[in-house]
Amino acid sequence: MITRRLLEAPDGRGWIFLGLLAAAAIVVPCLNVFVPPSSPFHISTTTVALWGKYLCFALLALSLDLVWGYCGILSLGHGAFFALGGYAMGMYLMRQIGTRGGYAHPVLPDFMMFLNWKELPWYWYGFNYFPYAALMIVLVPGVLAFVFGWFAFRSRVTGVYLSIITQALTFALMLGFFRNDFGFGGNNGLTDFYDLLGFSVRAPETRAVLFALSAVALGLGYLIAQAVVRSKAGKVLIAIRDEESRTRFLGYKVENYKTYVFTLSACMAGVAGALYVPQVGIINPSEFAPANSIEIVIWVAVGGRGTLIGAAIGAILVNYAKSTFTIGMLAPYWLFVLGALFVLVTIFLPRGVLGLLPRRGAGNNVPSPIAPEARLRRDVGEGQDGGDGRTSKVGVPPTPNPSPRHVEDMPSASGGGESAPRLRQGPATQPAE
Numbered sequence: 025m026i027t028r029r030l031l032e033a034p035d036g037r038g039w040i041f042l043g044l045l046a047a048a049a050i051v052v053p054c055l056n057v058f059v060p061p062s063s064p065f066h067i068s069t070t071t072v073a074l075w076g077k078y079l080c081f082a083l084l085a086l087s088l089d090l091v092w093g094y095c096g097i098l099s100l101g102h103g104a105f106f107a108l109g110g111y112a113m114g115m116y117l118m119r120q121i122g123t124r125g126g127y128a129h130p131v132l133p134d135f136m137m138f139l140n141w142k143e144l145p146w147y148w149y150g151f152n153y154f155p156y157a158a159l160m161i162v163l164v165p166g167v168l169a170f171v172f173g174w175f176a177f178r179s180r181v182t183g184v185y186l187s188i189i190t191q192a193l194t195f196a197l198m199l200g201f202f203r204n205d206f207g208f209g210g211n212n213g214l215t216d217f218y219d220l221l222g223f224s225v226r227a228p229e230t231r232a233v234l235f236a237l238s239a240v241a242l243g244l245g246y247l248i249a250q251a252v253v254r255s256k257a258g259k260v261l262i263a264i265r266d267e268e269s270r271t272r273f274l275g276y277k278v279e280n281y282k283t284y285v286f287t288l289s290a291c292m293a294g295v296a297g298a299l300y301v302p303q304v305g306i307i308n309p310s311e312f313a314p315a316n317s318i319e320i321v322i323w324v325a326v327g328g329r330g331t332l333i334g335a336a337i338g339a340i341l342v343n344y345a346k347s348t349f350t351i352g353m354l355a356p357y358w359l360f361v362l363g364a365l366f367v368l369v370t371i372f373l374p375r376g377v378l379g380l381l382p383r384r385g386a387g388n389n390v391p392s393p394i395a396p397e398a399r400l401r402r403d404v405g406e407g408q409d410g411g412d413g414r415t416s417k418v419g420v421p422p423t424p425n426p427s428p429r430h431v432e433d434m435p436s437a438s439g440g441g442e443s444a445p446r447l448r449q450g451p452a453t454q455p456a457e
Contacts, residue, residue: 037381038250041333042243049239053232069228072235073303074347078340079238080300083245085323085339086332087292090249092321093330094258095285096265098183100317101190102293104197105165107311109294111201112164114214114307115148116157117225121218134216135209145207154221161298162291169290173283180279182268191314198312213308214301225302238299242336245292249332252285261285322366328376337377 052075055067084106091097118133127137131144150156172193176186204210223230252258260281263271272278301307310316319342327338342365349358373379 037333038246041246041336045239045243049236053236056232057229069231072228073231076231076235076238076303077300078343079235079242080296080303081323081339081343082336083238083242083296083299084293085320085327085335086242086245086249087289087296088320089324089329089332089335090252090292091285091289092324093332093335094253094265095261095282096268097282097286098187098321099190099286099289100187100314100321101192101194102289102320103314103317104194104312105169105290105293106297106300106316107194107197107201107307107309108165108168109161109297110301110307110311111208111214111297112151112157112160112294113298113301114217115151115160115208116154117217117220117302118214119148119152120220121216124218125216133209133214135212135214136207139204141207147207158298161294165290165294166287170283170287173279173286177279177282177286191317194312194317195314198309198314201309201312209308211309213306213310215306215308217302217305220302225305231303234299234303238303241295241299245295246332246336248288248292252288253332257281257284319362322362324376325366326369326373326376328378331376331378334376334378341377 052067052072055065056069056072059066061068084102087105088099088102091099121133123130125134125137127134129137132141136144151160172190176189181189200206201208201213202211208214217225219225220230223233225231253261260271260276263276264278264281268278297307297311320339323339323342324335325338326342327336328334342362345361346358349355349361369376
């Protein structure tokens with residue numbers, strides 16, 4: 025059932041995207057491992073690791089696009105979920121070092137020996153087992169997002185206020201992880217890794233496998249996100265994005281939908297961070313920096329908000345440009361280039377790079393620049409095929425011949441016996457003389 029829904033989610037453009045990812049997951053590792061370095065078709069291990077990092081960033085951008093592009097939640101703290109997933113993976117990798125560390129202690133990592141720690145903190149227990157670490161990679165960001173969303177969304181914090189709170193969240197975590205007594209390596213973080221599941225993380229074969237896993241994770245993340253936005257719950261998310269108050273007026277528990285998609289997005293960001301760490305070889309508190317979370321927003325805006333594929337493309341394009349412009353004489357001007365890029369895209373390409381291509385089908389729900397009233401009629405009052413359809417985009421049967429001067433009772437969205445009022449839109453009839 026779940027597999028069928030995942031396979032039915034992509035449209036034509038989505039299948040092209042998945043095909044390119046599958047080809048990259050096969051061709052790039054083969055060109056790195058099996059083609060000799062003397063060949064012009066050989067891809068170096070450094071290049072493989074660099075593009076594997078880009079794919080992790082693409083998955084991170086896709087997770088943000090799920091909440092921002094389809095639910096209207098502008099999170100400026102998604103870098104925190106990314107970093108938490110990375111730290112969970114880093115803790116597992118540190119526990120695999122054992123006596124090969126500088127202090128040769130079989131249990132305590134080197135930074136704990138340097139700081140005169142006498143025993144392993146309780147929250148490090150279990151990270152010597154990969155299944156436990158894999159669970160924590162998803163569970164820790166997910167629980168944090170769920171708790172945060174539970175309080176924030178039920179308090180009806182929205183807009184710029186929510187964005188500021190998410191930014192404060194990642195800033196507070198950054199300050200905590202910088203402390204040496206926090207137990208995560210302080211400002212140096214976690215580094216000097218050796219093994220992953222018994223394989224050397226520095227071996228070319230391991231780097232090639234990590235690249236392939238990053239491509240697979242990005243593809244699965246796209247399938248999951250696309251299945252969500254094409255489901256009935258996805259229609260409600262789009263209605264929340266366009267008219268939250270009207271969606272709540274129809275009887276939907278908006279805070280539940282927001283918490284659900286925010287938690288799912290955080291779990292995807294944690295997986296991206298976990299794949300990122302063994303490929304770059306380090307994780308430190310700088311990943312929590314609010315500037316990183318703001319940069320993720322720029323990736324999504326450049327690629328195309330509300331497109332999923334566009335967010336992934338934007339992350340790859342911007343980070344490739346960053347790798348190019350931060351070398352040599354252009355390095356001091358990168359932030360100016362990034363800021364100018366964001367301003368230009370906002371003004372001239374509001375739908376991002378992917379918006380330059382013709383839209384195919386309704387699978388990519390790009391935020392529409394039309395007036396709120398027209399958007400409200402489209403998402404709530406009209407059917408999926410326009411006109412007087414039998415089912416609206418949020419799953420509520422429309423009222424025939426609606427009129428704004430009349431109100432009638434309709435079944436509530438919860439399916440119970442209570443009824444919620446619905447405005448009827450249309451020309452009012454004149455009384456007979």
